[in-house]
Amino acid sequence: MPKIVDHHDRRRELAEAAWRVVLSNGIDGATTREIARESGFSAGVLSHYFEGKDDILQAALELSHRTILKRFDDILAGLEGLAALRVFLLDNLPVGQRQIDETNLEVSFWSRALVNGNLREIQRAESKRFGEILRSLVEQAQARGELDPDVDSREITELLGAMIDGLSVHALLYPDRYDARRLTKLMDAQLALWRVS
C-alpha cells in the first residue's frame, strides 16, 4: 500500500501556501512555481489537487472565507446585542495581524473578481453570508433597544458592511493613518450614530 494522503488535507495545505504567497508577493506575483515552492512540494504536485492556477487561487480565497466564518462562533460566544455586533465588526477590521492578512487577501482578489466571474461569485456568496450575520446582529441590537429600531435594518447593515470594507482598504494602504485604535474609534463612532438617545 502506498502512502495515503488525504486529498482534502493536501488541498488545504496547498491552498494555505497559495494564501501566503498572495500575501507576500501580491496576487499578480502568485505564480504556481512560487506556490509550489512555498508549499515545499514540487511544481507538478499542484496538478494532482487542482484544475489549474485559477482553481488554486479560488481555493485559497474560499479557505480564507471558511476560516473567517468559523471564527465567528468563538468571537460571538456569550455575547448578545450591540456588544456582539461591535465585536463582530471590530473582528472584521484589520486590527491584528490575522485580520490584516485576511483583509489583505480579500482586497487582493477584488481586482481579479472585477473581470473573473468565478471569483466574483465566491465573493458574492461570502458577502451574502456576511451580510446575513451582520443583519441578524443589527436586528438583535435594535430589538434590545440598543440601536434605533426605526431605521431599516437593511440600511444599517449595508452601511456597516461598506464601512468595514472601506476602512479596511484604507487601513491596508495607509497603515500609518489607521492603527487599531483609530479603526476602533471610528467604528464606535459610526455605531453611536444609531444609538438611541
Place this chain on the structure above:
Amino acid sequence: MPKIVDHHDRRRELAEAAWRVVLSNGIDGATTREIARESGFSAGVLSHYFEGKDDILQAALELSHRTILKRFDDILAGLEGLAALRVFLLDNLPVGQRQIDETNLEVSFWSRALVNGNLREIQRAESKRFGEILRSLVEQAQARGELDPDVDSREITELLGAMIDGLSVHALLYPDRYDARRLTKLMDAQLALWRVS
C-alpha cells in the same frame, strides 16, 4: 527635420489607452502590447515615453486622479455647505458610467498598491487631496449648522471616505444589489446621521 511631438501629450495619449485597457481587460490583462494596440501606436513606442510597464500603469492612475480632481471644480460650482458635500460624495460613487469606470480603475489598482510602494504613494497622495477637500466641505456644512458641529470633522471625513470606497467596491462587485438609486439613498442616510435635529 525630425517630427515634433509634444512629449507630454503623447504620454497622456498612451496613458489614456492604458486606462481603457485596464478597464476592459482587468489590470492583469493589461499588457503592453494591448495598450500599444489600443493607442494605435506600435509596441516599441512605449519605451520612448515610459520607463516600463509599471510607469505606464502609474501614469494611467495619475491621469485618472487628475481627471477626477479637475471635475470637482465644475461639480461644486455654485454649491455650498451640505449641498456641495452631498454632490461631491455622490459624484465619487459609481452612479454613472464615468464614475463606474473611474472607480473600476481605482479598485483595480488597490491589489497592486498593496505590494507596490510607488502605486501606494500615488494613491496616498490622491487620498490626501481627496480627504482635504472632503474635510473642508464637512467643516463648511458644520459651520452652516447643517451637520452636527460637535462631532470631530476628521472623524466625519474618515467615515465618509471609507463609506465612499466601501460602497464603491460593493457596487462594482455586486451591481445588481447596488444601483445608483440605492447608493444615493444609502449615502443620504449616512449624511442624515449627522444632521442636527
Place this chain on the structure above:
Amino acid sequence: MPKIVDHHDRRRELAEAAWRVVLSNGIDGATTREIARESGFSAGVLSHYFEGKDDILQAALELSHRTILKRFDDILAGLEGLAALRVFLLDNLPVGQRQIDETNLEVSFWSRALVNGNLREIQRAESKRFGEILRSLVEQAQARGELDPDVDSREITELLGAMIDGLSVHALLYPDRYDARRLTKLMDAQLALWRVS
C-alpha cells in the same frame, strides 16, 4: 503469500488498453496515464510490466499483429487459390470496424516507425510474414491458372501489398470517398488485371 498474477496475461491486458487509447486519442494522445486509466489499473502498474512507454506501444502493435495473423487461419479455412487470395486481401482492407481499427493502429505507428528502429523492426517482421502468406496465395492462384503464371509472383505480391496499404490509408483519411463497396471493387479490378483471359 503474494497474489499470483500471470505476467503474460497482464501485459496483454495492458497492451489492449494501449491499443484502445491509440485508436481513440491518436498515438500522440496516448499517454501512460490514459492507458492506465483505460486498463483500470493505477499509473504505477505499467512499470511492473513494461520498460517504459515505448515498450507499451510496441506491445500494443505486436498484439495487433498477432491478432491479425491468428485470424487468417479462420478466414482462409476451406478456401483455395484466387478465392482465398481475394478474401485475404479484402480482410486486410478497412471494410469493417475491426479492420478499420487495426488499420488505424497500423497507420498511427508508421510516423513513429520512421524515426524509431524498434518499431520499424516490428513492422518489418510483420510485413515479412504478411508478404510470405500473400506470395504463397498468389503462387497458388497462379498454379491453378487463375492468375497469369508468367508474371513474377514477387512482383504481384509487392504490388498487392502496396495496394493494400495505399487503399487503407486513403480509406481512413477520406472515408467518404472509399466505402467498403468501393474498396472491394477496386481490389477486384486490380486482381482482374492478372486474370488469364
Place this chain on the structure above:
Amino acid sequence: MPKIVDHHDRRRELAEAAWRVVLSNGIDGATTREIARESGFSAGVLSHYFEGKDDILQAALELSHRTILKRFDDILAGLEGLAALRVFLLDNLPVGQRQIDETNLEVSFWSRALVNGNLREIQRAESKRFGEILRSLVEQAQARGELDPDVDSREITELLGAMIDGLSVHALLYPDRYDARRLTKLMDAQLALWRVS
C-alpha cells in the same frame, strides 16, 4: 524605419525549418523550441508568424504540397500521354532524396491527420488536386490508345494513387527492399497491366 521583413518570406523560412525538424526528429519530436533552433531564431519569434504549433506544422505540410505541385510543371513539360503519366508517377515515389523527404513528411502527418480535422482537410485538398492531375494524365493516355480506354479512368486513377502511397510507405519503412530501381520496375509493371495488347 525598422528592418522590414516580408511576413510571407519569414513564414516560409520558419515552415522550412519545421519541415526539416519533422524529417529529422519525427513529427512527435518536432517541438517549437527545436523548430526555432533549426530556424536560427529564438523561440519567441514563432508567435509573430504563427498562431501556435499546429499552425506551424500545417504551414510545413502546405509548403511541401506547394513545392510538389510547382515541380509538376517542369517535370511534365514537353511530355504527353503515357510518357507524362509515367514520369509523374515516378516523381511521386521516393526515388531520390527530395522525393524521399517529401514522402517522409507526408507519412509523418498521416497519424496526426487521423485525429486532426484541419490536417485531414489539408491532405484531402492535396489529394484532390493530385487526383485531378493524375486522372487527366490517365485519360490522355487512354485517348492516345496507350492505356486501355475501356477501363474507367477513375478506377485507374484511384488504383495508381493508392499504389503511389502504398509503395511510398513501404519504401520508407524498408528502404533495403525497395530501392529506386525496384520502385520503377514495380510501377512500370502496374502501368503495363493497362497497356493495350
Place this chain on the structure above:
DNA sequence: CATGAATGAGTGTTCATTCAT
C-alpha cells in the same frame, strides 16, 4: 503485486523589453 503520491524535465506559449533601421 499494486498503489498513487511525488517528481522534475520539458512543453507550448506569452510578454516586457531592446534596438537597428
Place this chain on the structure above:
DNA sequence: TATGAATGAACACTCATTCAT
C-alpha cells in the same frame, strides 16, 4: 520619432517515471 522584428526569461501546465508503502 516611430517602427516592428527579435529576444529570452518566465509562465502554466503535462507527463513519463520513480518509489515508499
